[in-house]
Amino acid sequence: MLIALGGNAMTASDGSASPGDQRRAVEGAMGHVAALLAAGHQVVLTHGNGPQVGNLVLKNQLAADVVPPVPLDWCGAQTQATIGTLVLNALEGRAAVVVTRTLVDPADPAFADPVKPIGRYFTEGEARRFERLGQTWRRFERGWRRVVPSPEPLQILDAPAVAALMTAGFVVVAAGGGGVPVVRTAEGRLAGVEAVIDKDLAAALLARTVRAGTLVIATDVPCAWTGFGTPAARPIGAITAGGLRDLQAAGHFAGGSMGPKVEAALRFVEHGGDRAVITSLEGIGAALAGETGTVVRR
Numbered sequence: 001m002l003i004a005l006g007g008n009a010m011t012a013s014d015g016s017a018s019p020g021d022q023r024r025a026v027e028g029a030m031g032h033v034a035a036l037l038a039a040g041h042q043v044v045l046t047h048g049n050g051p052q053v054g055n056l057v058l059k060n061q062l063a064a065d066v067v068p069p070v071p072l073d074w075c076g077a078q079t080q081a082t083i084g085t086l087v088l089n090a091l092e093g094r095a096a097v098v099v100t101r102t103l104v105d106p107a108d109p110a111f112a113d114p115v116k117p118i119g120r121y122f123t124e125g126e127a128r129r130f131e132r133l134g135q136t137w138r139r140f141e142r143g144w145r146r147v148v149p150s151p152e153p154l155q156i157l158d159a160p161a162v163a164a165l166m167t168a169g170f171v172v173v174a175a176g177g178g179g180v181p182v183v184r185t186a187e188g189r190l191a192g193v194e195a196v197i198d199k200d201l202a203a204a205l206l207a208r209t210v211r212a213g214t215l216v217i218a219t220d221v222p223c224a225w226t227g228f229g230t231p232a233a234r235p236i237g238a239i240t241a242g243g244l245r246d247l248q249a250a251g252h253f254a255g256g257s258m259g260p261k262v263e264a265a266l267r268f269v270e271h272g273g274d275r276a277v278i279t280s281l282e283g284i285g286a287a288l289a290g291e292t293g294t295v296v297r298r
Contacts, residue, residue: 096171155209223294
């Protein structure tokens with residue numbers, strides 16, 4: 001199975017992301033993964049990196065007058081290695097981390113309309129200063145925030161390395177934060193780009209590429225819901241891909257929260273995966289037994 005760990009597995013319960021908070025959160029998450037390994041499951045891991053990239057972006061911004069800001073693809077690679085190291089230390093077994101690149105299309109419409117907010121809120125004056133460095137900023141209710149493209153993942157370029165390590169018996173951590181976004185230039189070379197790839201969509205693509213039977217999207221709620229946040233809210237248990245598509249079309253899943261997770265689950269199952277599970281990290285075992293969680297099959 002491939003398990004996509006949400007940001008809640010990488011930070012403290014209040015969202016703080018100090019080094020100690022991150023280490024303790026990863027150790028707790030890996031306790032659940034270790035239980036799955038002990039039960040005989042083969043596991044591949046991927047993870048979010050929003051708070052970690054946000055911290056690096058903030059450091060870039062605060063030090064912009066002293067050292068040149070590093071590009072966003074570098075931030076993604078750094079956080080893959082950092083979080084991966086925490087996972088390796090927590091598992092203490094045959095685990096390996098692959099700094100993973102994800103191919104995107106340079107003509108993806110997302111590049112013409114960056115909408116993915118990253119980092120913290122700033123004043124308009126500060127935002128204008130960063131715009132002079134080539135960044136795009138937009139005004140939100142709480143202030144100004146940097147926005148970047150979020151293109152569609154097309155190919156997990158380092159999936160062959162992931163598969164080879166799986167065959168050798170390693171628990172592999174790959175495609176963290178959706179992978180380092182790269183494009184192929186007119187000369188045929190690969191180059192990083194300033195973008196953020198949705199980690200759940202990349203997880204679904206990686207799971208299909210390495211032929212995982214199950215995709216688990218671990219989040220901070222036990223399942224997906226219809227009418228979430230309203231008196232009509234209802235949990236979604238076992239459901240077909242067609243049924244979930246109908247609920248998606250009816251507008252039940254917000255774009256910034258459950259929406260990408262539902263879309264990732266659907267893509268995985270619709271492209272041949274056995275099942276996709278949306279549940280909490282501590283509920284994975286029960287969800288695999290059909291006792292909890294949203295379980296999607298064809």
